[in-house]
Each structure stands twice: as C-alpha cells, then as structure tokens.
Amino acid sequence: MLPHTGATSAWSDWYRCCHDDRFAQSQGTDFEHYVTQALSIIHGPDFINPLPKGQLGDFGCDGITGDGDIAYACFGYLPNRASEKALAVKVASDFTRAKEMWPTFGSWRFVSNVGMGPLATQALISINREHKIGSVRAIKATSFDRDRFWNELLLPLTAPELDKIFPGVPHAQNIQLQDLVPLLDKLGQAGLQGTEDAPEGAVPPQKMEFNKLSRRVQLEFSNARVHMPAIRDWFAGHSDPTLRDAQGVRFREIYLDVRRSATNSNEVVERLYISLGGQNFRLDDDLANAVYAVTAFFFDECDIFELPPENWTMEQV
Template sequence: MELASANWREWYRCRHQQECFKSGTPYEEYVSTVLSRFHSDFMNPAPTGTYGDGGCDGIAEAGTIAYACYGQRPGRKAEDELAEKIGKDFKRAFQEWPVFHTWRFVTNAPFGPKATKVMVGLQQTHHADPVRPLKIVHFNTDRLWSDIVGKLSADTLDELFPGVPGAANVELHDLIPLLDSLGSTAVTPNLGDSIRPVPPNKMSFNNLPESSRLEFNSGRLLAPRIDAWYASASDPGLYDTHGARFRALYQGVLAVTTDPGEVLERLYVALAGANPRMDRTRANATYAVVSYFFDSCHIFEEPPGATPSGEEVTRALAN
C-alpha cells in the first residue's frame, strides 16, 4: 500500500502520539508491538521464576541492541521512580546480556533533573569504556516516532493503526461553505460571550486524547465566526439540521469504533475529505467545526449532571 499523501503519515503520527499518552502496561505493550515490527528478530523475554526478564524489555539485532521500557504511572513520585528505574534496568541488563553494545531506554515519562543525571552518568561511564563501550540512548515519544515508527512501511503502519480514513466523498458537503468562510481572512466578530464554555470535565469524561484537546482548544478560537455564519444563514433551521446530521454521523462511527481518537479522525474526514490536515488553515477550520458541535452536545456524551451547552448555543444565535 502507498500512502495517498504525506498527510496520511501525519495521521499515523497522531495515532502514535495517542498510544504514547497511555500509562503503564498499555504503553509498554505498544512499544513492544512497534519494536517487533521494526526489528525482524526482536524478542521480549517473558519473566520466568526468579530470573524475571533479565532486566530486558526487548533484545534485537542478534543481541546487539537491548531495550528497557517504562510507561509513566500517574499518582506516583514520577521523577524518583523514573531515575531509579533507569539505574536498576541498566545494571540488570548489563549483567545479564553481555553482548549488546546499544542500550535504549524508551519512555513517555518526562525526564527531569534526577533522571537526566542518571542517564548522563551512565553515558559518561560506559561510552568510552575500553573493554565494552556502549551507546546509551533516551527514546522519548518524538524519537520513537522519528527513529522507529515513522520508518515503518505504509502496510505495517496500517497494520498497527487499522482504519486509516479513506473516505472518497465528503459526507457533510453542505458544510464546505462554512469551512471556506473560516479559511478566509475575515476579522473574527466580537459576539460578547458567544464562545461557550463546555462542561470542564466533558473531554475527560469522553477520554479524548491530549492531542485532540489541543486541536479543540485551537478550533474554539473560531467559534464566534461560526456563530455569525449560522446567524446570517438564510435557513433559520440550518444549525439544527447540521447538528442532527453530526449526531447521526457520530452514532454511525460508534458502530465501527469507540476509540475517541479514531472517532474524531473519522468525523474530520467526513467533514473535510480524505486529507483534512493537508492544509493548516483547512485543518484549523475542521477542528473548529467539530469542536463547535462537541461543545453544543451534538457529538460525544455529556457528563452526568452537566448543564447542556446546547442551550447556550441557542441563546447566542438568538441574540
């Protein structure tokens, strides 16, 4: 399979980032899966009895590359635990696997001063060792993409992240004029408080990935222009029509996948076509429209007891 455009690789990168937002074991399982696709001889030793896993979360290239992996655990003393993990994993792997010359520590946890000092200390001790020189490398989310995941073939990426959007036709074609208007250089009108506050826990309640939250927050800056567009529409029921269609489309997507990130990708494609991120302006317009209907309760679910923000939309359009 060939990627239709560079946009698809960006879509896969977004999916990679979503996986890297996971904590603990799910993140570590993702890393192991990725490495097994990258290295033809990758093995992740299963813990056995008193031997454990030998301080190794993966060995590859005939034993010359050893991996350790750590998914951050919320609610713990992350920096202390991370620093301790680096030191212990390296010491055990160094003793148990005498043939590797490259040690890679893969983590989604932020490196603070303690963790950095431990890593630098290991590098200074072992890089120029006359008997067994070692290359010791920290792999964060970006490096895991650039050095490993991003180098995989399109077929392998599709295997890792099935369901790449490939819609041939825009399903919400009558919203194209709205996207076009948001892509213009028109000044955003001042509509008072028409930027509606979504219930603060709605994104968490629906488990939206951090990358999608950033997209939504960017898109919400265009909410006053969307209000103005609907307010000036010749059809006074256009907003309700679009809202109902968004809700129906959302329900249809849920029949295919319940993964929040995947749901949003399919909504983006339904709105803007097969390459919603090809053009930055178009992408921002797409985020704006989808976040608009998210905030107005048409897609995704309201937390229990939340005040429907759709009422605020109706008030804003009526003013």
C-alpha cells in the same frame, strides 16, 4: 509525502497524532505494550520481547533485536512512580540488570513517557561515561521520549507498516454504511464512494476548536468531508423522508447519554465512534472511515456539540 515513507501528506499528521495520544496517555503495562508493539514493526520479525518466566523475570529486558545489538527498557507513567528520584533509580537499575543478563548489546534505549529530569539525566550520563569507547564494554545509552520515538523510529516506516500500529487510518476509501448497525440500521445496502475531489470541510474549524477536539479528531472530521455529498444524496433519495431527522435524534440521544459520564470532548467523540462501529472498529478501514464520516456528518448537521458565539475567534481557546 512524509519524508522516507509512503504515507500521504493528508494523513501524515493523523499517524503522528495517534502516536502522540498513545505515547502520552498510556500508563504502566499499557504503555509498555504500545512501545513493544511498535518496536516489533520497527525492527521486524526478529525483534523479541522476552516473556517473564517465574523468578527469572525477563532478565531486565523489554525487548531486544534478533542480533542482540539493541536492548530496550520501557517505563510507563503511574502516579505512584512518577517522581524524578524514582525515574533515576529505574534508569540505573534497569540498565544494570540488562547489562548483567544480556552480554551482547552495544546500544541500550530507555523509552518512557515520564520526562527525564536532572537526576535521571545524570544517571544516563553516568552509564555512558562508565561504558564509553575504550572501556571493558562499550555501550551507548539513550533515552526516547515521545518526539524522539516518532522522529527516529516511527517516521521512517512505510504507510502499510504504520497502519499495523494504528489501524483504521481514513484513506478516503469506499464506506459501507451497513456496518453502522447501532445507529444506521436502516442504511443496510448503501455503498458510498469517496473521492479526492472534496468540497470545503463540512465541520467548521471554529466549531471543532471551540469544542476542544484533539488534532487527531479534527483531522478525522475534516477529511471525512469527501463523503458528505454522498451521505446527503443517500438520505435525500431514501424512501423515508424522515429518516435523516430520526437518525439525528438517535445520534443526539447517544451523545447526551455519553456526555453524562465522559470527562472531555475527545472522550465523547471516541465513545460516539464506539457506539457506531463497536469496540474494535479501527481494525476495519472501511468501517473506521464510515464511523468518522457519519459522526462528522451528524456533528455538523444536528449541532450536537456547542456552537461558538458569533464574535468568538479561535485565539480564545
């Protein structure tokens, strides 16, 4: 089990990888949206993210707890504002405005995916020295990077709470292949049962490493193995003996089309997921599980990705 949570050990890494991806790769307002969405689950219904109102703006606050004790500022990476000097200015200016407009908080948290260098660190130290215990207004200022946000704020959450932030976690539930209309339209009435008594992984780790898939995608593929026997049995028992090959050809066509414009393997996999389950497939756990399983199935069965040479080892990545 995850420490302090109800998340199963099989998927604790999946939640963490989803967080790492969202935190590190989001930019600007997308980053702020992710952080405030997570904070609304972390702090519950009393958490408030003030909407900017005309010239008032949001009073320099990207979120505050209902009791007014903890205030947040978010700063998402953008190429034109990622310098260390700009970050230090942002730390100082956000704090100064929030302190003036919100007189109750005693804890101020700066959440950013731009690394805190020496200038930004000095700005934070200056705030804490000026507002130490015994001063006119004692305030504890802290910075939250990707790891600290996970370890202190997300890790204590329960699995249902994490599901609200990262929908579509594969819990090895029943998969309904009729949801996979874009690729598997002929599998309309299939209901495949997954169990925890899983065979060895269908997709070799060497193949996933060779194609430089992210840890999150590797987990999705590896744990989809619980469905592999049922998928094979379904194809074997179908009245059309050519169906599996035909679907494999269609899947490869989609892959080749995506690969023309995608920049890396993880983007290829994500766009394959979307082509199967639609843009919001992760909002439905059953559909998400089906997407992971069928993609992994064709990844292995049809060799749509590159195979490593026989003498290749994972250390060569």
